[in-house]
Each structure stands twice: as structure tokens, then as C-alpha cells.
Amino acid sequence: FVLFLASRNIRSPTPAAIPNYKKSPIRRSKSRWEPLPEVKMLDKPVSASNETGKFGSWDKRVIMLNSSRFPNGVNLIYDNSLSSFRFSASQQKTPSKSAQRPMKRQRIVNGAGLTNNDDDASSDGDKDQSLTAYYSGAMALADNPEEKKRRESRSKRFERGQGHRPDINYFKPKNAGPANLYTKRASALMLSKSFDDSANQAVEDIDWDALTVKGTCQEIEKRFLRLTSAPDPSTVRPEDVLEKALLMVQNSQKNYLYKCDQLKSIRQDLTVQRIRNQLTVKVYETHARLAMEVGDLAEFNQCQSQLQILYSEGIEGCLMEFAAYNLLCVILHSNNKRDLLTSMSRLTQEAKEDGAVKHALAVRAAVTSGNYVAFFKLYKSAPNLNTCLMDLYVKKMRYQAAVCMSKSYRPTVPISYISQILGFSNATAEGNGEKVLTGLDECLEWLKAHGASLITDNTGEMQLDAKASSSTLFMPEPEDAVAHGDSSLAVNDFLARTS
Amino acid sequence: MAYLSMGESHRRITDYLNRFADAINYQDGDSLARLFSVSSDSPSLLSLADALNVFQDANRLIKQSEKFSQFGEVVAPFFRSLQCYRLGNLVDAYGAFEKASNAFIQEFRNWESGWALEALYVIAYEIRVLAERADRELASNGKSPEKLKGAGSFLMKVFGVLAGKGPKRVGALYVTCQLFKIYFKLGTVNLCRSVIRSIETARIFDFEEFPIRDKVTYMYYTGRLEVLNENFPAADQKLSYALTHCCLSKEANIRMILKYLIPVKLSIGILPKKQLLENYDLVEYNNIVEALKRGDLRLLRSALQENEDQFLRSGVYLVLEKLELQVYQRLLKKIYIIQKQKDPSKAHQVKLEVIVKALKWLEIEMDLDEVECIVAILIYKNLMKGYFAHKSKVVVLSKQDPFPKLNGKPVAS
Numbered sequence: 001f002v003l004f005l006a007s008r009n010i011r012s013p014t015p016a017a018i019p020n021y022k023k024s025p026i027r028r029s030k031s032r033w034e035p036l037p038e039v040k041m042l043d044k045p046v047s048a049s050n051e052t053g054k055f056g057s058w059d060k061r062v063i064m065l066n067s068s069r070f071p072n073g074v075n076l077i078y079d080n081s082l083s084s085f086r087f088s089a090s091q092q093k094t095p096s097k098s099a100q101r102p103m104k105r106q107r108i109v110n111g112a113g114l115t116n117n118d119d120d121a122s123s124d125g126d127k128d129q130s131l132t133a134y135y136s137g138a139m140a141l142a143d144n145p146e147e148k149k150r151r152e153s154r155s156k157r158f159e160r161g162q163g164h165r166p167d168i169n170y171f172k173p174k175n176a177g178p179a180n181l182y183t184k185r186a187s188a189l190m191l192s193k194s195f196d197d198s199a200n201q202a203v204e205d206i207d208w209d210a211l212t213v214k215g216t217c218q219e220i221e222k223r224f225l226r227l228t229s230a231p232d233p234s235t236v237r238p239e240d241v242l243e244k245a246l247l248m249v250q251n252s253q254k255n256y257l258y259k260c261d262q263l264k265s266i267r268q269d270l271t272v273q274r275i276r277n278q279l280t281v282k283v284y285e286t287h288a289r290l291a292m293e294v295g296d297l298a299e300f301n302q303c304q305s306q307l308q309i310l311y312s313e314g315i316e317g318c319l320m321e322f323a324a325y326n327l328l329c330v331i332l333h334s335n336n337k338r339d340l341l342t343s344m345s346r347l348t349q350e351a352k353e354d355g356a357v358k359h360a361l362a363v364r365a366a367v368t369s370g371n372y373v374a375f376f377k378l379y380k381s382a383p384n385l386n387t388c389l390m391d392l393y394v395k396k397m398r399y400q401a402a403v404c405m406s407k408s409y410r411p412t413v414p415i416s417y418i419s420q421i422l423g424f425s426n427a428t429a430e431g432n433g434e435k436v437l438t439g440l441d442e443c444l445e446w447l448k449a450h451g452a453s454l455i456t457d458n459t460g461e462m463q464l465d466a467k468a469s470s471s472t473l474f475m476p477e478p479e480d481a482v483a484h485g486d487s488s489l490a491v492n493d494f495l496a497r498t499s
Numbered sequence: 500m501a502y503l504s505m506g507e508s509h510r511r512i513t514d515y516l517n518r519f520a521d522a523i524n525y526q527d528g529d530s531l532a533r534l535f536s537v538s539s540d541s542p543s544l545l546s547l548a549d550a551l552n553v554f555q556d557a558n559r560l561i562k563q564s565e566k567f568s569q570f571g572e573v574v575a576p577f578f579r580s581l582q583c584y585r586l587g588n589l590v591d592a593y594g595a596f597e598k599a600s601n602a603f604i605q606e607f608r609n610w611e612s613g614w615a616l617e618a619l620y621v622i623a624y625e626i627r628v629l630a631e632r633a634d635r636e637l638a639s640n641g642k643s644p645e646k647l648k649g650a651g652s653f654l655m656k657v658f659g660v661l662a663g664k665g666p667k668r669v670g671a672l673y674v675t676c677q678l679f680k681i682y683f684k685l686g687t688v689n690l691c692r693s694v695i696r697s698i699e700t701a702r703i704f705d706f707e708e709f710p711i712r713d714k715v716t717y718m719y720y721t722g723r724l725e726v727l728n729e730n731f732p733a734a735d736q737k738l739s740y741a742l743t744h745c746c747l748s749k750e751a752n753i754r755m756i757l758k759y760l761i762p763v764k765l766s767i768g769i770l771p772k773k774q775l776l777e778n779y780d781l782v783e784y785n786n787i788v789e790a791l792k793r794g795d796l797r798l799l800r801s802a803l804q805e806n807e808d809q810f811l812r813s814g815v816y817l818v819l820e821k822l823e824l825q826v827y828q829r830l831l832k833k834i835y836i837i838q839k840q841k842d843p844s845k846a847h848q849v850k851l852e853v854i855v856k857a858l859k860w861l862e863i864e865m866d867l868d869e870v871e872c873i874v875a876i877l878i879y880k881n882l883m884k885g886y887f888a889h890k891s892k893v894v895v896l897s898k899q900d901p902f903p904k905l906n907g908k909p910v911a912s
Contacts, residue, residue, distance in 0.1 A: 337728070337817055338686070338688060341817065345811035365820070368820060368821070369820075369821070369876070371872055371876070373868045373869045408875040408887050409875065410886035414889070421868055421872075
């Protein structure tokens, strides 16, 4: 079978070779890949000597695919270069069913590979859906070398995006001991090497550099249109124009939808021209910050994961700022202690002394010990956009504090005090009367919404009736709950309507 | 290397082939096992490797006789693996070894009894160790270290082969432990779940049937997982099992178990004796234990910082950090005791400012609000019985047992 495939024209599979495309590929309960038909291996030792990356020549890949290493087997009929890449990608992602669930939870924290990878030409980045699109278009597209190149670079990005956990410059260097073998920069180095070393990437010996588009478009403003085929150079903007475009977006007064759209378009233009430099970093940083400000976590995670990769390639940027964001995400959005320990252990001394990172670490300590006073103090003094990330935990923290206080205080606690320590009032003690009232009102609203029992004392001051509240407090249903349960879908829906 | 003649090489290879064939034909599991232990660097295997590299055409020898050729699928790649290993080419050595192992498994499947389990254990072990070394080689060449992950997949297959009704099933726990070691090394501990589920819920497995050595290792790793998830009662149970059943002479193993058991015990209020820490070189816990005894928050924090890297790497940092609350409890109890000595009738009322002062003596600056918060948390988590009167800023302690002991239960979360 090996010989059969090696000799035929790889580009056009015969109808006999793709019987399974007819079947519905969605929701397979078992492995996606048909069991490997018996293949007689040529008696060649598996040598890694002239393989610079995972995806060397066709021979190597066949040997790899045939190796007993892959328990799910492989469909050799799937002849396109994409098959092996996507296979390896899925192999990495789902070594076993049980791995899928923790991966899903991490969706919020590390969007790498699981959310839409940048400029992924397939729809939604969801594996099933992209495979569906692929199956249906397989015959038509297989012949097109442009499409092959698109798919190859797309899947490369897919693969890279979910590589090891971020290996970034501010993490400890290689010689930190054998235990760190799997989190070393070496893997990041390998990733960057394989990306640049185009000659060895080619399935057939296509010169990717020659195929990389060099844009000529001079329009600063450009809507985002997802590419489904090789781009027309006249629609792609060159680097200098993209710089102006970024500036335009940064200074624009328009809303997030507009900016997001423009930025995605800039990102796509950068990607098709394979521009990976400080401009690219700036674009992703800008987009990440904007996304964070409006609470678009999905987009933020996408940008964050791209940034980790760019930083690991040595490109300059606001490493510390985003290191702090990364930490806060791990702390506040996942219960994964192991991830937290890993993130903490991989901070360099320099990172630990950076203000933003220090702040993030202090937030962690406060959250772990349930110290709400410290938490809200840190909230007030948060640098950069750390507040935005903390925002997502504020409700939880306030509720924990309320429950705690109801149990331990007797007989009552002044609402003014609660309002102050739970970060409701922004004004200082002597602040203008108006501001203090707003914070207090907000606090009252919040307490009432959570079932607190309130009384007024004989001086007219509002108090929390601690004893009574300990049995009446409750956590209400989130108001932004959507019918199908996935609130982030609502945001994406909204964004799709770029009118 | 001294000059090795073709004749001598030929003799060594045939010698090995004979021993291999005999081991299988006489079902001599121990002998067979020894024939596979590549990484042990045994003189006999090393000299065989040299012979192979000189002779170069071992395959011809294998095919020459029916006695040998029937195991050709196993031996040929094994020879290749040994050659590569000897030449320091670990990546290829692993690849070939995996191939040989695969062929071995196919044979193993057909053998009725568990006579070859020892050999299987050696193979499982070698698969892991060779993969680790191969990955080190890959990483040092700037490539992605993926062999260990592959080894994990392979061992899952082996597990599948053992998970049946026959006598071979007692081998499953050993393979499980190898898998644990791989997953812990890779940092993919979530993958342990499926294997654990198989061992603990499948009806074919009776935990008591497994060899004691494997049971101890299994409990150690599952205990560590419980520590990671902060299930202290479960962690205590498992790690204690490992400790009590571990052979006393295996000091290194006992030390490893204690490394994780001590933080767990501390979390449920049980302190180790200083002698124990000294005997097993776990002195990094000395100051922590001291801090708990004295209620010295400053000491706890400095101890955590001093050994931060070590604690983070082993994963006990968060567990130790949580001990802060117990340290606070001890500190407040001391204040209470002192007050009781001075004036028993008023002792149960502790002013907030007194606590702030005590902390100041420990060089810890905390404002009233923060201390109030800590007090509230202590009461909330039942480390103190009583209540806090906000207006007067006084902690009013219960007259009976104001500082309940943990009594083997972790602090409420």
C-alpha cells in the first residue's frame, strides 16, 4: 500500500480511495480514523537524522503513520497532506477520551487550538465542522496547489497553537533540570524553526516563499472577509499600510465591533504575508486589550495564545503585562491547580519582580485564602487591565465575603463598611457626597439581590443582619444566561452581524 | 574497545539467539526478562551489542535456522535497537525497541499462562526509560520531544492486552504504574483517570491480587493525585497505605512518600517529629512545622519563600500555603492563653488592636480591615468559636473550646 501511494499522483485520489467520505462524519463515538489496513513495511529503520521537523518527507510520514504508536490507526486513503497534519494535530489533542473533558474546561484559559485559530479558512475551527467542509470539498480542492498550501499552513498553525504550554522568554531557561524537558523552550524553538524552515515543510517540493503573497493594496480601512482560497495580492495590504491601519484603529472612536473587524482583517493580511514581527505583536496586543475591555474572552484568549507563540520566538512586546494576564486567567478561570503550579514555577526572577506580575501573584494569594479585603484592595490598585480580568471573579468573591461575614459577625455589620471593603464605592472617605451614595446604593442593590437580610438601626444607618442573613443568602441565576446555556455564543452571534 | 573478531561476534550472537529460543521454549520467564533489559548496561548485552556492530548481518543468522527465525520479528528489531543504543543513538534505539516490543506482544497474547510476565515488565520499563532518553536527545537537538508520549500510547495497548480474565491480569498494575510515571513526567496527569477507572472499577481486577510492590507504587501515585486535588482525607489514606506497606529498607521510596504525606498530615493537624524529618532528609519542612507550633506567621512565609521552587515543582506549595490559617489560629490561641493568665474573666474577649500589635512584633504589617477579615475567616472555618463584634472591634470567643482542634479533618474549604 505504501508503494502504491508513493508512486501515484498524490493530488487526485481515485473514487475507490475515498469510500468513507460519503458517510456523515459528525459525532463519531469512536476514533475518527478508520483502522489501518495491513501495510507491509519496507525494512527500513526509522531514522530521524534528516528530519528537521515532524513533517519531513512523505516517506517519513508514512512510516510515522504506520507506527504502532497511534492507537487509533490511520486512514491512509486520506492522501492529502492535510490528513497527516490534522491527524497528528488531533492525536495531540485527544490521546484518549478522558483527555477531552479537561481540555474543554481549559477552553477559557488557553484558547490555543481550541477556539478559532487565526484566519483559519475553515468554519468555526470546530473539528467536526471543518472536517465536514473538508470532506465535501475534498475532491474539488484536492487538485489545487494553492488550496493545499492554505491547508498545510492552516493545519500547521492549528498544530502549533496547541503545542506545549506557553514557553516564553520570561520563563526559566533550558537548564532547569531534566524534569522540565517537556516545558522547555526547546519545543518553542523547534516550532519557530519549523515555521521558518520552509524548504523542509513542503509535502511536494513547493517553494512556499514564492507562493507567499506580497500585498499591494493601499486601503487603510478594510473589512474582514474570511479567506477560502489563495488571496489576490491586490486585496492584501503591505506592511507599511498595515501599520497605518493599526494606528487608525487605535485612534478610532468607533465601537468594538468595528475595531474587532478591522483588526481581524489586519491579522489576516499579516498572516498571509507571513509577517511575524513587532507589528504583529502590537496588533495582537491591541486586539487583546480591546477584547478584554469589553469582556470578549474568546477573542482575548485567541490573541493571548498567538502572543505566547510570538514572544517565544523572541519578538519584543509587553511580555510582563501579558504574563500577568496569563496568570490571572489561570487563577481566576480554571480550577486546575497543576496549571497554576506550572505557571508559577516557570516565572523568572525578573518576572517575579515586575509590578504587574507581582500584582497577579498577590491576587492569587488572596483568592486562595479567601481574603476578600486584600482582593478588593488589589482590585483598586490593579495595573494595566488586571481589573478587567479580576472583574470576572468579583461576583464570586463578594458572595463568599457576604457568607463569611454572616457567619462570623454578630449582631450586625454596617452596610457602609461592607460597601467600602467589597470595592463598591470608588470615592475616598471624604469624597464628594454624590459618589459615596452611588457606591452604597450599588452595594444595597447587590445585597438585596443575594437575599441578605437588612435592618435599619436606631441612628438610621443600614445594617446587615448577620444571623438572619446566614440562612437567607443565596447565589442567584446569572442574568445573562442564554437559552442554550453558552453565553459566549451570544457574543459571537452579535459580532457576526457586522453591518 | 578491544579488537573483536568476526568469529567471536558470530559466537556471541548465536549464543544470545539460543538463549532466547530456549527461554521461550522452556517458558523461563526470568531468563527471557534478562535478555531484554537494554538500559541496564549489563556486560552480556553490551558485549552482544559490540558483536552486532561488528558482524553487521545478524539478520542472516536469524533466518538461517528455524529455531531462531520464528522469533525473527522480535529479535531483528531488538538487535537494531541494541546496536543503536550502543552507538548512542537513542531515538532510533527507542523506535526499534518499540517495534520489537510490538512483535513480542503479539506472541505474548497467544501464550496461555503468565510465565512471561517478568519479561513483559522489563519491556514496559525499557519502553519508558528509552523513550525518556530519546526525548532528551530530541530536545537537545532542538526538536520536539514526542517519544514519551508515544510510549504512553504503546503501554495503553499493553494494558489492554493484560486486561482480561486470565492469569496475566496481575501484570496490569505494573503497567499502570509505568503509565503513571510517564503521565507525571509529561505533566498530563489528567490521563491517569482512565487507567485508574479501569483498575478500580473493572470486575476482572481484584486489588488484593496484585503484587505488593505494585500496590505501593499505585497508592503513591494516586495519593499524589489526591494531593493535587486537595482531597486530604483520601490522600492521607492512600499515602499512608503506601508508607505502611513499603519495605523499610527502601529508604528512597519512603522519603518520596513522606514528601507528600507530611503536607497532608500537616493539613489535618498532625505534626511530624523532628527526628523523622532528619532521618529522611526532609529538612525543608522543619521551619514549617516550627511555625505551626509557634503560630509564627513570619516563619511560615519565609520558609515557603526559601523553598519556593522545590515546593512548586513537587506541587505541594498550595497545600503548605493553606497552613497559614492554622498558624493564625495558633497565634490567636497564644494571645488568649496570655490574657487568661492575666485576667481569666476577660480572657475570652480579644481586641483587634492586640492582634494587630502581635502581628507587628512578627514584622507583619496588616491594617485593621485585613486583620478583621482574617478573624472572620477563622470563625467561618471553625478554627475559632465565637463571633466578631464590628462596632467594638472585639473578638468574642466561646467559653468552651474556643480553638477547636482539627482532629484529623482538614480545614473547611
